[in-house]
């Protein structure tokens with residue numbers, strides 16, 4: 001062991017200078033000592049969520065900032081189009097688990113580093129797993145997954161008599177990139193703005209109205225979208241759901257889109273555009289991922305060592321025109337659905353007219369909720385009642401008729417509580433209904 | 444199965460692998476990148492991080508110049524060095540590991556110091572597309588910068604120390620056709636439509652349209668009708684806010700009332716209102732483009748003029764005769780029925796095509812008179828040039844050696860801003876001077892931090908006096924740099940590496956606007972700043 005320890009002391013000489021020397025810009029409570037490096041190397045446990053463009057970079061950065069107890073979780077397998085930036089993967093690895101190949105590469109290159117891969121969905125693990133980490137860092141391209149992790153970390157907070165138990169806080173460092181733009185943020189649960197506090201930062205996805213794509217297409221995208229949304233389900237050419245990674249499927253969409261475009265004298269349908277629309281492809285390049293992961297890893301290092309104050313709390317990056325960064329404090333939302341302790345109320349303008357499907361639509365479309373597939377239950381007369389759940393087939397069929405019933409018909413009253421489950425959160429959210437007009441009771 | 448379906452094109456392996464970046468710089472950008480030759484001087488962690496983000500997207504080749512042998516510290520910071528290679532050539536080991544990233548990239552190395560290469564074969568550096576240097580001592584930086592400046596080879600100099608980072612781009616002249624700005628205004632020419640457009644626009648008598656026809660007519664046509672009406676009444680196009688409001692009111696009043704007497708404004712009419720502010724102003728030649736057309740390189744062409752300047756000369760003649768830039772030719776999507784939109788779109792495309800052909804033909808003539816080869820200008824380039832004529836960019840940088848030898852650096856404008864990060868530049872310049880004088884980083888050894896602080900302070904004081912700058916650098920700033928003791932933090936090098944690599948890609952592809960010319964990153968506050976020095 002002494003042989004192995006000797007070079008590792010020298011290996012971290014650079015990090016030791018930062019951690020063992022006092023400095024004028026250190027965290028006010030920072031006390032330089034060799035123990036900090038020991039903590040990083042031996043016990044600090046980090047979870048990296050995502051082993052894609054950001055994830056590969058994060059694993060390398062963290063391993064070379066001295067961290068050894070690293071876990072990585074990703075359900076994806078390696079695709080040829082990953083190789084222009086996900087530098088831990090090679091041609092021969094295509095089809096294999098990203099988490100496993102990435103972990104093996106890091107462990108091979110950096111002796112002593114113990115990256116543990118998890119080739120599964122983030123939803124496959126419960127709070128026991130997430131609670132075991134000191135810091136969680138996210139490099140995801142999915143907003144839903146990011147919101148779920150955020151919800152998980154917030155659900156781990158314990159309050160006693162309204163006072164937050166600081167030992168239940170797991171800091172979250174989150175990065176995102178799109179082309180030459182990126183952002184990095186630090187979330188200290190219960191103390192700074194969480195993902196849900198700032199949902200308005202994610203612009204809604206571009207969608208084309210059905211009447212445009214069906215009747216008055218003007219852009220090549222309109223033609224492609226029509227083939228994807230209308231023709232595919234109708235003709236069902238391969239007796240399968242559309243798979244953007246299946247070249248036969250994309251080929252069919254391409255050919256039909258060309259035909260449709262020709263019919264309308266529209267030019268500009270290319271195979272690349274078809275792929276982009278079908279798979280909702282976001283452009284990505286190695287450099288931006290390197291920058292954002294570097295910023296995130298620096299923040300993880302600051303939080304783990306207290307060597308300086310962490311980013312407070314949001315940074316944006318853009319190198320389309322020169323190199324631009326901007327750092328600011330995103331504000332907490334007083335009544336955040338996930339991180340505030342404020343009970344949520346849903347205002348119901350007219351409970352006799354508002355149908356259950358309208359309520360669900362509100363939960364999906366309102367900027368503060370942006371849910372994906374909310375499942376609703378309530379209690380009526382002390383008994384649990386399922387209002388609607390779309391994700392379980394048998395229940396969906398049984399509750400489908402409720403969609404067209406008004407809230408009053410369903411037995412809901414002013415002050416009734418509904419419990420909402422959704423893909424965007426591991427928690428069940430409780431909403432109190434507040435009927436705006438009291439006509440119902442009076443009639 | 445009515446007609447034989449068109450066949451999907453075969454996707455090459457390369458276009459699949461590079462798909463996500465081809466959406467940013469296109470096949471033409473990728474082609475240039477694949478022919479680029481990069482030289483990296485010193486394969487530090489920062490150096491290899493830069494090459495990593497260049498090898499992955501597929502540059503043609505790289506050459507590493509580095510005479511160092513691998514140390515323990517290299518293993519702790521540099522991902523492209525294995526732990527069992529202590530004492531081996533850093534150039535060799537990093538070259539091998541970087542090559543593994545992408546089989547499309549070629550790479551070799553020279554296991555010699557840059558001073559040695561510069562002393563023995565100065566022209567070695569002349570054939571590279573970009574030269575990138577990290578941790579370069581001032582005494583080598585001076586002649587290298589001077590030499591590459593004269594040879595017109597772009598140089599990117601970087602340093603990563605503690606939480607601080609620095610990138611300096613040296614480019615003599617860089618021209619950009621495709622700047623890819625985030626927002627751009629539509630080019631509609633409603634103030635001065637060409638005859639074919641005018642004839643088309645004037646076919647529509649908006650108040651006479653029934654509800655169905657109204658819903659089909661594109662915003663451009665609606666707006667033109669009311670502009671024309673305004674012009675007939677006032678003798679000029681609307682200029683003031685109030686005048687534009689008048690048009691807006693007319694559009695709002697235009698719908699036929701429904702059975703309750705209520706007027707519903709259709710989506711396309713709302714769009715017409717949105718276009719009033721951005722697209723009614725007369726099309727002028729932007730001042731940045733006018734400056735390019737008046738540039739000496741545009742007026743006095745010679746045998747070594749680039750295609751960019753030949754196209755500029757052709758554009759200049761076009762602008763002088765037409766008094767406007769060539770039409771962009773793209774029509775934004777607007778609510779309308781397919782036929783009305785496509786008819787209008789084709790008018791815009793056709794006119795743009797005609798104009799770009801005029802400019803292309805003229806550019807070929809100019810090239811011929813200059814004795815340039817006919818292949819030097821392609822029709823594709825001419826088309827792009829005309830499409831993006833309003834965004835043309837020329838960047839003329841400065842030589843680093845000049846900057847270092849200048850005595851009167853004027854920082855006043857930057858230092859007035861309390862948030863300015865320029866003090867980092869000053870401490871980093873002091874750091875470089877320190878390294879030249881003492882052959883080590885300040886604070887390299889634990890017990891040197893304090894004595895070195897005093898030395899570095901006095902060096903910075905001298906530099907400021909040389910520049911005639913009365914600014915004082917706070918002791919804490921100097922202390923912080925000394926406490927780093929030359930430590931390189933991998934995560935900071937990763938940030939700087941990504942930034943520097945992208946600047947190199949911009950210089951190679953001539954797409955997107957590069958840094959001009961100094962970038963400072965402060966990892967303590969996660970802030971950055973750029974300066975033109």
Ligand SMILES: [Zn+2]
Nearest residue numbers: 194197336339
């Ligand atoms: Zn929140």
